[in-house]
């Protein structure tokens with residue numbers, strides 16, 4: 672079973688993911704990955720003026736490698752995989768970043784993925800206000816900006832509307848302990864008795 676954690680920058684995904692890894696025996700992974708593809712992505716994120724379409728394809732290359740090298744093999748072994756960000760990050764973030772370059776950016780990014788990706792079975796959406804996201808993340812790069820995160824949030828809402836059964840919302844403005852327990856219990860409930 673494949674579980675993804677999604678949300679705006681600063682929503683607390685990584686903090687919860689790290690705590691889960693201390694307590695649970697799931698397979699833990701993340702995007703951008705630690706591979707050289709992930710390094711290229713991080714270099715692009717930190718480059719103001721990087722071409723947004725080129726950045727989309729860097730993120731997508733990292734996803735393709737992540738799928739074939741980590742996610743699919745773990746799922747084939749019957750493991751529960753918990754990933755900190757996955758394909759919805761591309762639909763929401765690059766959907767916002769390439770606005771104006773193609774007619775329907777979110778649909779365009781989804782179409783690029785459709786032939787090869789493996790959609791998550793469950794996606795936990797860490798819900799926070801973009802303003803809180805900017806405060807918590809420290810606005811350290813071009814993505815952690817309020818206006819941009821407002822567009823990203825709108826794209827996430829569109830994805831949730833399209834697939835309400837896949838997404839579970841968690842109020843990520845609660846104290847961290849409450850967010851963590853909510854996420855842990857959702858995953859425990861949804862994975863009970865499941866292997867792949």
Ligand SMILES: Nc1ncnc2c1ncn2[C@@H]1O[C@H](COP(=O)(O)OP(=O)(O)OP(=O)(O)O)[C@@H](O)[C@H]1O
Pocket residue numbers: 678679680681682683684685686687807808843844845846847848850
């Ligand atoms: N529920 C919470 N209440 C208050 N602060 C929080 C909460 N969750 C996380 N934080 C803090 O917010 C900051 C960002 O958290 P974290 O890195 O986990 O977010 P993230 O969703 O992984 O962001 P990004 O996608 O940018 O990596 C950290 O300093 C973390 O301690």
Ligand SMILES: Cc1cn([C@H]2C[C@H](O)[C@@H](COP(=O)(O)O)O2)c(=O)[nH]c1=O
Pocket residue numbers: 680702703716730756757758760761762764765814815
């Ligand atoms: C996977 C992915 C990520 N992003 C953005 C979201 C963050 O601002 C950065 C890095 O992610 P992290 O959780 O802080 O490590 O990259 C993106 O725009 N598109 C994606 O597909």
